[in-house]
Amino acid sequence: MTERLRRFDILLIAGAFLLLLPVLKFQRATDFIIFCIFVLSFDLLYGYMGRLSFGHMLFLGAGAYGVTLFADRVSPNPYLSILFAIAAAAAVGALLGPIAVRTTGAAFALINLAFNQIGHFLALIAFARFTGGEDGMSAVFSKAGFLDLQDKRVAFGFCLACLLLTCWGMKRLTASPFGILLRMIKENETRVKFLGYDTFRYKWAAYVLSAAVAGFAGALSILNYGYVTPSFIDTNRNVEVIFASLIGGAGSIYGSLVGGVVFMTISNYLATYIPRWEMFLGLGLLLLVFRFRAGIWGMVSTLEVFRPRREGEGR
Amino acid sequence: MSEPLLAVDAVDVAYGNAKVLHGVSLRVETGEMVFIAGRNGAGKTTLLKTIAGFMSPAAGAVRLEGGDLRGVRPENVARLGVRYVFQDKRVFSKLTVRENLELAAYPSGERLADVVARVVSVYPAMEKFLDGKAGALSGGQRQILLIGRALAGNPKILLIDEPTEGLAAGVIEDIFRLLSGMKGRLPMLIVEQNLPVVARLADRVYVMKEGKIFQELSSRAEIEAPGALEKNL
Amino acid sequence: MITTLVYGLTIGGILYIISIGLSLTFGSMRIVNFAHALVYTMGAYFLVVILRVLGLGFLLSAAIATVAVLPVAAGIERFVIRRLYGESLDYAIIATYAVLLIGVDLIKWVFGATPIPLSDPIGRDVDLFGISFPLYRLLIIAMALSIHAGLYLFFKRAIVGKIVVAGLEDKDAVRSLGIDVDRHFAIVFLIGSGLAALGGVLYAPITSVHPYMGFQILLVSFAVVIVGGMGSLRGTFLSSFALGMVIALTGRYWGPAAETMVFAVMAVVLIFKPLDV
Numbered sequence: 001m002t003e004r005l006r007r008f009d010i011l012l013i014a015g016a017f018l019l020l021l022p023v024l025k026f027q028r029a030t031d032f033i034i035f036c037i038f039v040l041s042f043d044l045l046y047g048y049m050g051r052l053s054f055g056h057m058l059f060l061g062a063g064a065y066g067v068t069l070f071a072d073r074v075s076p077n078p079y080l081s082i083l084f085a086i087a088a089a090a091a092v093g094a095l096l097g098p099i100a101v102r103t104t105g106a107a108f109a110l111i112n113l114a115f116n117q118i119g120h121f122l123a124l125i126a127f128a129r130f131t132g133g134e135d136g137m138s139a140v141f142s143k144a145g146f147l148d149l150q151d152k153r154v155a156f157g158f159c160l161a162c163l164l165l166t167c168w169g170m171k172r173l174t175a176s177p178f179g180i181l182l183r184m185i186k187e188n189e190t191r192v193k194f195l196g197y198d199t200f201r202y203k204w205a206a207y208v209l210s211a212a213v214a215g216f217a218g219a220l221s222i223l224n225y226g227y228v229t230p231s232f233i234d235t236n237r238n239v240e241v242i243f244a245s246l247i248g249g250a251g252s253i254y255g256s257l258v259g260g261v262v263f264m265t266i267s268n269y270l271a272t273y274i275p276r277w278e279m280f281l282g283l284g285l286l287l288l289v290f291r292f293r294a295g296i297w298g299m300v301s302t303l304e305v306f307r308p309r310r311e312g313e314g315r
Numbered sequence: 316m317s318e319p320l321l322a323v324d325a326v327d328v329a330y331g332n333a334k335v336l337h338g339v340s341l342r343v344e345t346g347e348m349v350f351i352a353g354r355n356g357a358g359k360t361t362l363l364k365t366i367a368g369f370m371s372p373a374a375g376a377v378r379l380e381g382g383d384l385r386g387v388r389p390e391n392v393a394r395l396g397v398r399y400v401f402q403d404k405r406v407f408s409k410l411t412v413r414e415n416l417e418l419a420a421y422p423s424g425e426r427l428a429d430v431v432a433r434v435v436s437v438y439p440a441m442e443k444f445l446d447g448k449a450g451a452l453s454g455g456q457r458q459i460l461l462i463g464r465a466l467a468g469n470p471k472i473l474l475i476d477e478p479t480e481g482l483a484a485g486v487i488e489d490i491f492r493l494l495s496g497m498k499g500r501l502p503m504l505i506v507e508q509n510l511p512v513v514a515r516l517a518d519r520v521y522v523m524k525e526g527k528i529f530q531e532l533s534s535r536a537e538i539e540a541p542g543a544l545e546k547n548l
Numbered sequence: 549m550i551t552t553l554v555y556g557l558t559i560g561g562i563l564y565i566i567s568i569g570l571s572l573t574f575g576s577m578r579i580v581n582f583a584h585a586l587v588y589t590m591g592a593y594f595l596v597v598i599l600r601v602l603g604l605g606f607l608l609s610a611a612i613a614t615v616a617v618l619p620v621a622a623g624i625e626r627f628v629i630r631r632l633y634g635e636s637l638d639y640a641i642i643a644t645y646a647v648l649l650i651g652v653d654l655i656k657w658v659f660g661a662t663p664i665p666l667s668d669p670i671g672r673d674v675d676l677f678g679i680s681f682p683l684y685r686l687l688i689i690a691m692a693l694s695i696h697a698g699l700y701l702f703f704k705r706a707i708v709g710k711i712v713v714a715g716l717e718d719k720d721a722v723r724s725l726g727i728d729v730d731r732h733f734a735i736v737f738l739i740g741s742g743l744a745a746l747g748g749v750l751y752a753p754i755t756s757v758h759p760y761m762g763f764q765i766l767l768v769s770f771a772v773v774i775v776g777g778m779g780s781l782r783g784t785f786l787s788s789f790a791l792g793m794v795i796a797l798t799g800r801y802w803g804p805a806a807e808t809m810v811f812a813v814m815a816v817v818l819i820f821k822p823l824d825v
Binding site: 367369388389390393398400401405407408409410414415417418419421422423431464465467468520527 | 606707710711713714717718720721723724725726727728730
């Protein structure tokens, strides 16, 4: 039964998010969606390629600042701004990729962290003239085309469509030879090299793609908020997306979505009841690492109901 | 029949999902010099590593003097008297030869001077290398150092993985003399592909193929029979 | 200029004291220990407590603070680090980061987030090359040099040190001799943590004591370790002072960019000398 359901999963995802609406205000629900896009971008690197980055906020920030600066200086057309933001984030990824991707494990995590710090410094201090420094700057978009993105409902629908597009893209990607190769690289890169593949190029491509999607999320965030600050590129916030990815379950689209929603729920609502937020995050992470590695979706998907039917098995 | 010194009982070992040892059983009695022969990939090193505690059997048992070795960490297996000499001829290259032996003497409590004396008596030439870095030793000298390390603290049994591999003929003779000097006094389980050495020294030979014990040659007559070893490989 | 150079050496000295533990843990256990920053922070806070509550002199307080952190480090080693042996590196990173988060939040809870300034404990200057330097800073440089000498001797002469050297090269071979290498690595972890605490104690009067001070020094420490090579005593020594100079010199000309420049250096080094972790 679930096999047939899988063909409609894009619709299912859309439906699930629409369910959020009665519970949340539009702008908040849009927040959830955008964060899920960010988690998806992170999962591409972590879950599929097996590389943990402690600096993914850099690309979110690149997209956020990119969209704002473009709207401010070139054209307030929201679609062009978003495209520019994606391109900007991808460019940063393309530039840093060759350095980062040569490393693995701890070095990868740290060097991305370092890049994030450099980016944060640039946004906060070095380019403060352009970015507004600590105060940030506001982003004003014009109404282009038939969608009025200032309307919170329209923005929600638009972002939901973007999420569905991202999910669809990820689905196609991970099923494609490229996606399979990424997972093989995660498991045993040396073997893939022996098979004759230039793993460097694949890793670089994945890095750029991940950066681009993160930039996409960053751009959408600004669309939702209308204001960018250095907190969008804050290194200390990397722990959020890592937590979300773990709690949802790394290496799966559903896992990323579940993780994104769960984390946003916790941070938006439980945070008021939990006084020591960082301690909670830390304890949660420890629990996840030592006990619940697979995350929520990981555990759920091992339940009988979700296992694909095998030949000859009765109902 | 009394309990053998070392008993391996129907051991299965797997790397992940791939089984590499299937129901392997062997024994070593006190004073015996037992060899394991077989082609590359037959599982000989895996077997030694499992006995030494570096790998865990998925099934079966490993017993030393009747005591179960399964689940015991390698350093504790060593303390119980099982000394494993790895196949790669790696020594602690940044330390001197003497310091290599010092580390070996440390857990056993045996005096360093005695450990050193033992090695020198077997291989007098080592004397002049004692204070040089172990990394400067040749392959054969390293092998002798490795065996010398393993002898510290009077072990109960030695597991040696391919002692003559990669060594020149003259050096092989040195190793041969070293091993035959210990024969009968210290039980040994040796993996070796150099068949003449096996033929000259073995009390018994196990031939391994594809992760199983293919054949056991249990008497000198069987071992010395012409082509006995070659044809089984 | 001379002031800047001496300042660079001071920072280099502190960096060495803090980073050497990180380097050794990294080299021996292959674990990126974010919690190292926590031990550093705790050293500084323990110092504050002892100075204020017990009212002891700086020297005694510093010594007590450094030692007091050791049980906490031992606890981290036993309950977190040890469970991460042989695990995927990523989990080790996340877990130690989590410990850091928890610890920092605890500190914030107990002490609040306002920075606590500490004054120069010696408060005297020394005249060198016609310029006067705070004696305290010169003392830090001297400490770093002594610690380096001490560690060098430790790894060369002490049996524990030799076991660790051998274990870094060939862990299984050491185990096959009957030596519990993990326990010896744990000893090294404790030594490294103690040094991190000492670093926190020494640096506290120069920087300000606040819950996030660990985060600031953490990345630079990692850069030091990566540039100098993990597990390398000499490498860490050289890279500490080199990067200390980078910070001081950059700080002189473009203040806020000081630490960022360190990362740029690290990136450049990584391009030409890719890491193998």
